[in-house]
Amino acid sequence: MNARLDARLVPCAAAAWAVTLVGLYAGERAALAVSVMAILLAGVAATARVRGSRAVRAVAGPLLATFLIGAGYGVAVGVRAGVAETHPLAIAAARGASVTAEVVLDGDPKPLRQNHFGGAPQVRVPASLRSAQLGRERIDAGGSLVLFAAADTWAALVPGQRITVRGTLAVADGPGLEVALVRAEGPPRAVAPPPLHQRWAATVRERLVSAAHTVLSPDAAGLLPGLIVGDTSNLPDDVREEFRVAGLTHLTAVSGANVSIVLGAVLLLVRALGIGPRTGTALAVLALVAFVVVVRPSPSVLRAAAMGSVALLALVVGRRRQAMPALAASIGVLLIAAPDLAADAGFALSVVATAGLIAVAPGWVTRMRARGCPRAVAEVCAVSAAAFVVTAPIVAALSGTVSVVAIVANVAVAPVLPPLTVLGSLIVVCGAVWPPAAELLARGAAPMLWWLLEVAERSASLPTAELAVPAGAAGAVSVVAAIVCGWVVVRHRRLRRIVAVAALAAAAVCVPMWIRQPGWPGTGWVIVACDVGQGDSFVLSTGATAARSSWTPGRTRRPSTGACAGCG
Structure with missing residues (x-):
């Protein structure tokens, strides 16, 4: 502590x-x-x-x-x-009424992985109501709405645009203050241009994506915008899954680390130019606002921006900056401005991870340095371990899985994250002014992006890279119990020795099996045959994602209770 x-x-x-x-x-x-x-x-x-x-x-x-x-x-x-x-649209949603509403978009359209409204790809768009026509009744009232619409005609919209939408109302039964859900019918109507600052932000994001796709591989080109501005729309699904299994998904959710780098760079530049603290703080505030506009105000960005604002205020008034009070104050401010954040999983993960880095990581760094560990190594390992320990119960409750390789993967990628973030920020700035310079800098980011992709792929491909646990409270409790047991083991030397011997024995048995038999079917397979006693099944590989199978019924020579993935 x-x-x-x-x-x-x-x-x-x-x-x-x-x-x-x-x-x-x-x-x-x-x-x-x-x-x-x-x-x-x-x-x-x-x-x-x-x-x-x-x-x-x-x-x-x-x-x-x-x-x-x-x-x-x-x-x-x-x-x-x-x-x-008691909003009129909330009452009308109970009977599935039709509505024509004039709204302002509050965020980017987000693709839905599971489509609940038909076969065509859909997007989810948060919006603020300005007025609505409900039958013959006109409603001039505010409120939050969530729109579900076809991706082909809605995906290109930008936050801040004022549009007219016609659709069917549905009840917003989840946690939050939305008055209703709207299933849009057809494309948006009377689309007005977004505000100037949103047009500028959209241009900056588009130029970053363009520079990345011009000079980088498809995987790296989809990853770079996610790391710098949180745009994961071009990230391939297989890369997204590898990052999730490896416990690296937080890298594509812009958070406090990015905000710290932006503010730190501005303040260092201000100090180098000899500018006074008040003017320097004003410049840092402008940089922070521009950063939030470009990356979009996601929960983690809002939390980090609010915390940075409190720290800047403390700098102006000459008070000593303390991380935990700044975090607590940012939570209070954000819950006043946007109460829905209280039920947002991303916000909870961001706050808990930051609290862990503030309260837990420094003590671990001190203990590791007392045992002779170099400071840089101790800080990287302590930060990765602390963030994992405090967020693992929440992740388990939400997804029903726990990444076993998350700490190692985060330690492996830690050395390249600061220079990659700085270089990525320069790419964004250059892209807004001179795109060829952005493309040149993007080439310099290629080796670091390759390393991130390689670590994610290798980590996710390891056997038992993630463990399945019960979702919900049961999963969170089980993970907390495992963490407590691990803490007890670490604190007692005799238990550490017993667990170490057991782990080495298990590894001596399991690792050779995993190396010789990495899975079923093995890599590069051509044909698989299986006999379960009730017949034979043959599967012939005809391509990377295709196969042909045949099933031959046979006599039941012996009772069979097994099952085969290739049979059926």
Whole structure:
């Protein structure tokens, strides 16, 4: 634990997050009930702070602040939830009414992997309502909508565009403050151009993609925009899956590391030019705003940008910067501006990972250095391990899997990430000014991109690269139990020796089997034959993704309870 860690704001941020979640999932009445309970508890804490002993007063003060903040957030999210529940479109969605709405797009159209509305590819688009025509009734009211539409006519839209859409309403039954879902019928109508800053951002992103595809391989060209601006639309599905299995998906979700590099580069340049701290801070704020506009305000980017803004404010007023208070303050600010983030998995992963890096990683670095480990190696290993440990339960609950190779893969790619991020940022800047220079710089990024792709592919191809666990709370609890057991083993020398001997024995048996028999069927197979006692099955490879099979019924010579992937 960092000796200078200031965690006084952490209970307040936790209370705000918990109460907001109650409002998103349970609705207006539950949020207001929690607020009333928090006010009563705040009264008890205030009384204890006035009349209690010194020890009681020391505890009652933080509790009073926590309960008051929780009550305030409960009222805020309760009122918003009530407005969403009683919105005219929410009422009309219950009967599946048709609507013509004028909306402003809040984000990029995101492709749907599973299409719930037919065979054609679909996209999901968040939008803000401006007005709607519901039968003969005109509704001039705000609210959040989610549009589902055909990808061929909607994928090219840009955030900030004002459009008219006609479609069928559906109930938004998930957590959040959306008033309704809209299944769009046909292409968007009366499409207005996006604002100037969004047009600029779209141009910057397009030029980055163009420079990457001009000089890089398809896999690297799809990866570079994801690393720099979070654009994974051109990332091949097999590469996406390899990154997921290897525990490297977070690299394509722009987060605090990118924000830190941008702000750090601007502040270093300001210092080198001899510019004063206030002017330098203003330039850093402009760079931060431009960065958020270009990469789009995803949950991790919003969290990192808010945290960076708090740190910049502390720099201006001359207060000592502390990471944990900045993180807690950013959570509070973001939940006021966008309560839906409380139920967003990306936001939760980003916050938990950052908290782990602040609270856990420094202590591990100190212990590793005390054992003679070089500082650079200790920091890389501690950061990767801490981020994995604190996020693994959430990942297990969401996906039902745990990556076994995530720590090693992240340590392997760590050396190339800072120079690649800096070079990628230069590619973005040059692409906006002089595209040929961006293409030249993109060639320089090719070796580092190759290394990322190679690590992801090799890691994902290892046997048991990920383990299946129960999804939901059971998976999270099982992973937490495994982490606790691992911590106990690490803390006791005798247990470490026993586990090490058992692991070496298991590896001595399993690794040769995996090397000699990497899977079924083996790599480069041509024909596979299988006899399960009830007949014979033959599968002939006719291509990379095609095969022909035959089945010959036979006598049942012996009872068979097995199954074969090639039979049927």
